[in-house]
Amino acid sequence: MANGFALAIDALADPTRRAVFERVAIRPAPVGEIAAGLPVSRPAVSQHLKVLKEAGLVRERQEGTRRIYRIDPRGLAALRKWLDGFWAGALAEFKTFADGASEEQP
Amino acid sequence: MANGFALAIDALADPTRRAVFERVAIRPAPVGEIAAGLPVSRPAVSQHLKVLKEAGLVRERQEGTRRIYRIDPRGLAALRKWLDGFWAGALAEFKTFADGASEEQP
DNA sequence: GCTTACCGTAAGCTATGGCTAACGGATTTG
DNA sequence: CAAATCCGTTAGCCATAGCTTACGGTAAGC
Numbered sequence: 001m002a003n004g005f006a007l008a009i010d011a012l013a014d015p016t017r018r019a020v021f022e023r024v025a026i027r028p029a030p031v032g033e034i035a036a037g038l039p040v041s042r043p044a045v046s047q048h049l050k051v052l053k054e055a056g057l058v059r060e061r062q063e064g065t066r067r068i069y070r071i072d073p074r075g076l077a078a079l080r081k082w083l084d085g086f087w088a089g090a091l092a093e094f095k096t097f098a099d100g101a102s103e104e105q106p
Numbered sequence: 107m108a109n110g111f112a113l114a115i116d117a118l119a120d121p122t123r124r125a126v127f128e129r130v131a132i133r134p135a136p137v138g139e140i141a142a143g144l145p146v147s148r149p150a151v152s153q154h155l156k157v158l159k160e161a162g163l164v165r166e167r168q169e170g171t172r173r174i175y176r177i178d179p180r181g182l183a184a185l186r187k188w189l190d191g192f193w194a195g196a197l198a199e200f201k202t203f204a205d206g207a208s209e210e211q212p
Numbered sequence: 213g214c215t216t217a218c219c220g221t222a223a224g225c226t227a228t229g230g231c232t233a234a235c236g237g238a239t240t241t242g
Numbered sequence: 243c244a245a246a247t248c249c250g251t252t253a254g255c256c257a258t259a260g261c262t263t264a265c266g267g268t269a270a271g272c
Contacts, residue, residue: 006121013119014260015112025192031219044261046220065218065269080189086131087182120230137249150231152250171239171248 004078007055011075016040017048024058028070110184113161117181122146123154130164134176 012018016038023034031049035042049069052058057075061068118124122144129140137155141148155175158164163181167174 009115010119013116016260022192032217040260041262042218043220043263047260050220062269065216067219076189076193080193083182083186083189087186122230138247146230147232148248149233149250153230156250168239171246173249 004056004075005082008057008075008078009082011051011055011057012079014048016044017051020045020048021052021057024052024069025071028061028068030063030066030068032066034069110162110181111188114163114181114184115188117157117161117163118185120154122150123157126151126154127158127163130158130175131177134167134174136169136172136174138172140175 012021019038020034023029023037031045032042034049035045038045049058049060052075053060053072055075056072056078058069059072061070118127125144126140129135129143137151138148140155141151144151155164155166158181159166159178161181162178162184164175165178167176
């Protein structure tokens with residue numbers, strides 16, 4: 001997981017894949033159940049889950065013939081880390097260069 | 107800016123566009139200067155800046171014949187908001203379902 | 213052992229997105 | 243007014259990514 005952040009943000013950028021992720025985040029679920037609530041086929045969901053797993057965003061646990069997917073906090077942590085470091089820098093820049101700026105929302 | 111988050115994460119998912127954004131974040135700069143530090147043409151940078159602007163991630167200010175681009179905090183705020191709300195939910199789920207879980211990193 | 217349920221993978225198609233090259237508009241400078 | 247600078251937009255090309263269909267593999271149940 002060298003460039004975990006790039007993988008994570010790339011994974012969550014796709015709307016369908018993000019829907020899969022948000023569905024898994026609500027409650028762990030098997031692949032078929034996830035696919036049932038989405039407008040794509042089950043193999044498509046499998047592919048999305050593979051990408052999410054490689055990005056450290058979900059985990060799987062085998063249970064009989066089913067694979068239960070759940071959230072993996074590491075992916076979200078990578079996102080948060082990037083955003084946090086960025087947030088500070090952005091605000092610092094903003095404060096430095098917008099000292100006497102009073103015009104807003106053009 | 108109804109679905110600002112979707113636009114923002116989609117904009118930052120592309121590596122080149124993210125490089126443009128990070129470059130702008132360091133210090134406001136005109137288009138030509140940004141393009142000079144990247145392996146793509148100037149029109150490409152212009153297109154990326156357009157996407158970033160529509161996502162609420164950058165702002166422009168005209169200065170003579172040049173357009174100075176700077177960070178717009180609203181895009182980052184949308185990202186942070188989504189991530190924060192998500193973080194709480196994800197941790198809650200994680201705690202609820204991983205009560206007696208002791209196995210880690212398989 | 214055979215069937216059924218559940219799932220991952222491979223192949224193939226299509227749409228989308230990012231890039232370059234060429235053009236045109238706006239502003240400053242002589 | 244003419245030339246130059248800086249930039250946005252368009253058209254077109256090509257690689258990539260997501261979807262479906264078909265297949266194979268594993269675990270439970272009869």
